Amino acid sequence: MMELLLNPSQSHPHLHHDEHNSMEGKxxxxxxxxVGKSVQKATTLLQWCLTHFKNxxxxxxxxxxxxxxxxxxxxxxxxxxxxxxxxxxxxxxEKEQIMKLLDKYLSICLEAKVKASIAVxxxxxxQKGIVDLVNGHNIRKLVIGAIPENFMNVKRNSSKATxxxxxxxxxxxxxxxxKGKHVWTREACESPHSLSSCAQPEVTTAESLSSRSVQYGMNELSHSECLQSHSERSTICNGIGSLIQSEIIETEATFPSKSSSSSRHCSSQSSVARSVDSLSEVEEERVNCKVVEAKREADTATEKAFVELLKRKRLxxxxxxxxxxxxxxxxxxAREAMLKKETEDALRATIQDQQxxxxxxxxxxxxxxxxxxxxALLDSCAxxxxRRRDEAADELSLIQASILTLWHEKQQIRRQKMEASRWLERWKSRDQVEVTHCNHVIGFAEELPELAEFSLSDLQNATCNFSESFKMREGGYGCIYKGEMxxxxxxxxxxHRHNLQGPAQFHQEVQVLGSLQHPHLLTLLGFCPEACxxxxxxxxxxxxxxxxxxKNSVSxxxxxxxxRWIAEIARAFCFLHSSKPETIIHGDLKLETVLLDSALSCKICEFGFSRLVTQEAIYPSSFRLNTETKGSFTYTDPEFCRTGVLTPKSDIYSFGLIILQLLTGRTPVxxxxxxxxxxxCGKLSSVLDSSxxxxxxxxxxxxxxxxxxxxxxxxxxxxxxxxTLVRELEQLHVSEERPVPPFFLCPILQEIMHDPQVAADGSTYEGKAISEWLKNGHETSPMTNLKLSHLHLTPNHALRLAIQGWLCKS
Incomplete structure (x- = not known):
């Protein structure tokens, strides 16, 4: 048995007097x-005890x-x-739950400021555990829950109370x-040593129950003596059989008294009426005795039958x-059999899966x-x-030589067309023909032999004399207007006129810019020397x-x-930086100078302006080497700010910022x-544009x-x-649109292999992936999970050539 003691912080100053139970002095x-597991019943029981047994x-x-x-x-x-x-x-x-439950009961005693302990x-x-505790620890006072029947006696199936x-x-x-109400009490002897004075505990119990008044349902105690006899028998039904013995003893004690009184009555009658026949008196006395004996035997048989009935009910x-x-x-x-069947089914399914x-x-x-x-077949095909690639390379060299020859011829034809256009303009001016009718002779820009030279009046008519309503924006070199021509x-x-070079040099540089024709460069249709x-x-x-x-709510x-835009910008700059005889440097590349046509393809504008303006306009003396040159300063090459020398690498710096802006959707600062x-830090996804x-x-x-x-x-x-870089950039967006052959993908990374290596299992993997797999201590195949015969890797040249050919076709 385990016992815990709990002392309250303070006790009650007064003691409550119960009028139904004399608890004073105890x-x-x-x-x-x-107490049991039912918190509600135990709480009710404790509240009754705390009320009637204070302090x-x-x-x-x-x-x-x-x-x-x-x-x-x-x-x-x-x-x-x-x-x-x-x-x-x-x-x-289980024991932890019991201790938590007993802690709740102790808290009730603690709130009532009563000294409390636990015995488990x-x-x-x-019921056996309770009785063992009473016997082992000489418990003098015990409070237990009970269930009454008819508000008088303990319910027959209340086995604990019985x-x-x-x-x-x-x-x-x-x-x-x-339910918080006192049902009945079994009184005790004076001390545990007074058990010898009681012949049988059962008889004492019966006497105690018969002599104790029941407090539960006091308003129903006005029953007749017959009801009291019925209550005693109901008590016997709860296991108190000693009451029957006491009743039998009382009955046996009663009959002799009745017999003696009858004898006295008979003797008195014989003394009064002596004239009656003595034989009749004896006969009457014998009959009376037999009747009394028969009644006693009937009562005894009834009690025995009742006891047998109780035994039969118990059985x-x-x-x-x-x-x-x-x-x-x-x-x-049945449950065990079902579980066994389910286990057998699961084992059977596992065996089938293994097979x-x-x-x-x-x-x-x-x-x-x-x-x-x-x-092996791909190796031969490769x-x-x-061999065919070498032949195609030779043919390509011949074609490139032919293209170069044709390009020289085209340049010569353009110069001849330019000279013819000048003669035509002079002829028109002699005949006083207005320049506005030039479009009827020349046609659209695609039909012009070279750049068209417009007059100031042409531009004024197209822009309503350079009206502010036609102005689109104003840049570092001047204003941009929208017009119809x-x-x-x-x-x-x-x-701005003050930023330009001399007229002859300006005309020459414009012709050079007009000769630059590329799908991703803004087409220059003409110029006007008068209006610059x-x-x-x-x-x-x-x-x-x-x-x-x-900005315009675009998707x-x-x-x-x-x-795709990055690849198009790269292709345009590859063309500009490789132009002959001089390299064309943009010098002011930024998001605003990359325009979009109707097909949303990139076209770069404002290229070659560094050839048109003076060096002072490009790099004003007032700014020296510390401020921006033109446009947005954040796109300017830091080397240019330090040295003042503009090179193709200056455009590459601006191109790198545009790439990062397109990736992140953020400002370049x-x-x-x-x-x-x-x-x-490995957190690249945090800066990418999620849209x-x-x-x-x-x-x-x-x-x-x-x-x-x-x-x-x-x-x-x-x-x-x-x-080569341009082709690589173009493949970045094209390769994602084509389905990739499955044998081009690494089984580990699920990406196109650039360095295919054959392992001992016969499968081909990306070199870095299979090397890391083996370095981590794996000696099994990533595909079959079987142990590898060796850890050597063999380059798969045939598959590498096939992948490269597929990428080139893409």
Whole structure:
């Protein structure tokens, strides 16, 4: 038994006097209260005790019944058949729950400021545990719950109360409580040593019950003597059989008295009426005696029959309990059989899956053999392809030589057309023909032999004398107007006159710019020396700045579109930087100078302006080497700010910032440093523009790498825009649209392999991926999970050539 003691912080100053129970003078004694798992019943019982036993040490008695069944994953098993570890854990959890429950009961005593303790005993039956505690610790006062019947006696199936009454020593006084009300009390003897004075505990119990008034239902105590006899028999039904014995003793004691009185009555009659015949008197006395004897025998038989009836009822209850247990065992057996069947089914399914996996392994092995044969075939095809590629390279060299010859011839024809156009203009001026009719002779810009030279009046008519309503924007070199000329909408850039070079040199540079024809360069239609203006084609879809930051509520740009724009800008600058005889440097590349046509293709404007204006206009003396040259300062090459020398690497720096802007959708200020930090920390996705969709890892990695290389502070560390780089950028968005052959993908990374390596299992993997796999201690195949015969890797040259050929075709 385990006992815990709890002392309250302070006791009650007054003691309550109960008019129904004389508790005065007993406050210092200990009262034991039997509490169970029902919090509501135990709380009601404790409240009654705290009301009637104030300032008394309360000892809470609880009988811990270990559960016979242990819950497991396969159901409930008897404790003897379950795993000892599982049983121990379950018992520990049961005891913890009991202690939590007893803590609640102790808190009730603590709130009432009553000294309290706990006594816990382990037993299979609650009533037996209570009786053992009473016997083992000489408990004098016990409070227990009971269930009344007809508000008078304890219910017949209240086995705890009946067992306690029958088996507890007589020195223990027991109070039976129901729903917070006192039902009845079994009084005790003077001391535990006075048991010898009582012949039988059962007789004492019966006498105590018969002599004790019941407090529960006091308004119904006006029953007749017959009802009291019925109450005594009801008490016998609860296991108090000694009451029958006492009644039998009383009955036997009554009959002699009646016999003696009858004898006295007969003798008195014989003394008064002596004349009666003596034989009649004797006969009458004998009959009376027989009647009394018969009545006594009838009462005895009735009591015996009643006892037999009680025994039969008790046996019926035992039989019902046995049947219930049998049903429980049968249901448990059925549950065990069902679980056994389910386990067998699961085992059978596992075996089938294993057999299926073995079959799949065989199929994979056969497919691997076919793949090896295919690889050998691809190797031979690759050799044939290499031979044809060499032949095509020779033919390409011849074609390039022919193209160069044709280009020289085309340049010569253009010069001849330019000279003819000048003669035509002179002829028209002699005949006083207005220049406005020039379009009827020359036609559209596509039909002009070379750049058209317009007069100031032509531009004034097209722009309403350079009206502010026709002005589109104002840049570093001048204003841009929208006008109508040559039967189409054009953009007219009016340059500041004080920034231009001499007329002859200006005319020469404009002709050079007009000769630059490229799909991604804004087409120069003509010029006007009088107004220092250039006439370009008009593009209605704005520039990259408007689309990237959605100024006109345009739809978000997908990653594919952004990657295509980067490739188009690179192709345009590859053309400008490789122009002959002199390299064309833009010098002012930014999002605003990249326009979009009707097909949303990029066209770069304002290229070659550094050839038109003076060096002072490009780099004013008032700014020296510390301020921006033109346009947005954030796109300006840091090397140019320090040295004042404009090179193609200056355009590459601006191109790198545009790449990072298209990736992140952010402003260029400090963008390169921010992307570089995110890349080094492995948080590149945090700076990418989520409106572009999910960027492919290969695409975004290459673009970020290129953008950061272009934004290097030292121009020597920046890459050059070569045709090879342009083709690589064009493949970034094209390759994602074509389905990739599955044998081009690495089984580990699921990406196109650039360095295919054959492992011992016959499968081909990306070199870095399979090397990391082997370095991490794996000696099995990533495909089959079988142990590799060796850890050597063999380059798959045939597959590498096939992948490269597929990428080139893409």
């Amino acid at each position: 406050c210092a004694e200990k009262v034991h209260v039997a 008394t040490h309360i000892c809470l008695i609880h009988v811990y019944q270990p559960s016979p069944l242990i819950p497991t994953l396969l159901g409930k098993f008897p404790a003897s058949k379950a795993n000892p570890g599982v049983v121990s854990a379950f018992r520990k959890e 005993v382990e037993a299979d039956q609650v 067992y306690a009454v029958k088996n507890t020593p007589s020195f223990c006084e027991i109070w039976f409580i129901y 019926e209850i035992i039989a019902i309990e046995a049947i219930r247990k049998v049903n429980l065992f049968e249901s448990a057996h 299926k996996c073995l079959g799949e392994n065989k199929e994979i092995a056969s497919e691997l053999q076919r793949a090896m044969r295919s690889i 050799q044939e392809t290499n 040559l039967g189409r909408t054009v953009a007219i850039r009016k340059l 203006s250039l006439v370009y084609e008009y593009l209605p879809n704005g520039n990259l700045q408007d689309h990237l930051f959605r 978000p740009l997908t990653w594919n579109t952004r990657a 400090g963008l390169a440093s921010e992307v570089r930090r995110a890349t080094s 572009a969709g999910e960027w492919p890892l290969a695409v975004v990695s290459r673009l970020v790498e290129l953008g950061l290389e272009c934004c290097q502070q030292n121009r020597k560390d920046r890459p050059e825009i070569t045709p």
